[in-house]
Amino acid sequence: MQRALRLLEAVGSHRDGAPAKQLAREAGLPLPTAYHLLRTLTHEGYLRRENGVFVYGPAAERLAGGGALQNRRTSIVESLAHWRDAIGAPVYFGIYRDGEIEIVAVSDTPDSPAVSEWADFRETAHAHAIGQCLLSQLDEKARRDHLDRHPVRPVTCHSVRDRSTLLDRLASMERMQPVVEREQYALGTVCAAIPITAGSGAATMAISLPAHQAGQLLPAVDRLRSEVGTLLRTLAFSISI
Template structure:
């Protein structure tokens, strides 16, 4: 039996689509070239074509699945990102700090999206978020929202690493902090010296998540900052709880 005629450019384009679809975050063109083992010029050419046809969407920092691809598949994380990033960017511009969306999924606390306005200081997340939730405001907000069994399971699998002199490293101390009943969570230089974060949980029945902003520790936090964060959490909750997308 003769071999079917295969079109190489179509195969390469499909490899790019698969790489974007399998990613939980925006994927830069250079990373896509590495993932698919394609020359960078070829990658750019195929990405432009896929974008023109609506199968990919170009956003700040890389590519997401486009409407043509999403319409033919089950709603994916990329569609979620397209909805939440405007909220995060607006919050970043309003507060002057980098903003973060994190969620609990498949037993881990994962960073879903980041946004920052041009003058904002972004925290370099050099330690995996799933290994440092105890030291971040959004991690503590999510831990506090877990049921006891979930929290015990999570903490049994994660050490409380000492990232700065201010990091909580005692599980007993962390448990007391999580039981405080606060509605706005913070870390005061617990993850990185010179930087503090605020976070609030996202009101949603579909996921356990939190939105956060990082600010210089020297900056005083105003009540208006907290209110802005809470408004963003409500907007994110509405965007992520419409029955079309869950994570």
């Protein structure tokens, strides 16, 4: 394993690739061993041979991309943690990608836990602030397509009851205003989400509070909205992931 990694590192030091003999020398391996490992790495897709030199293959590129993705998500979580501590509530970041709701990151604490996903967030966008905020940013065709695939159904006794009611609600929302829902997704919890204009996709940040703290919801989300510009550079990365 270590010898194969040394070969991969050697390949990575040459933008245009390098031949087997040079890679063997740089990795400190006997040529027969290097040949064997290079064949194996090529077969597995980590390398490919072009015009007598070895370069990274698709498997290695996916590996590198996965690392970049993890770094981006870590950066987002760290940013959300700042607002979690400042506001004293769980903070969420969600996007709409490939026709689905995706919760990219959540930051909470044991004393202020995030809402438990007891019903799939992707299938219940109509019932939570994150989903309603993202759906409100879509055009009418994309919105109706989503609801065709994920029909409106009551999740709690406070949920939107039908598709028509939801569409009317979404159409009446003012651009860039927070979306508030009270116990529509989880009894005992109120949530608010704000649209994020980072990149060309639909995105949102949201917070949740226990229902008995509902009076603190709008002041908290207004503070988040007024200062969220400091996070946009980080958040914009996740929309393009």
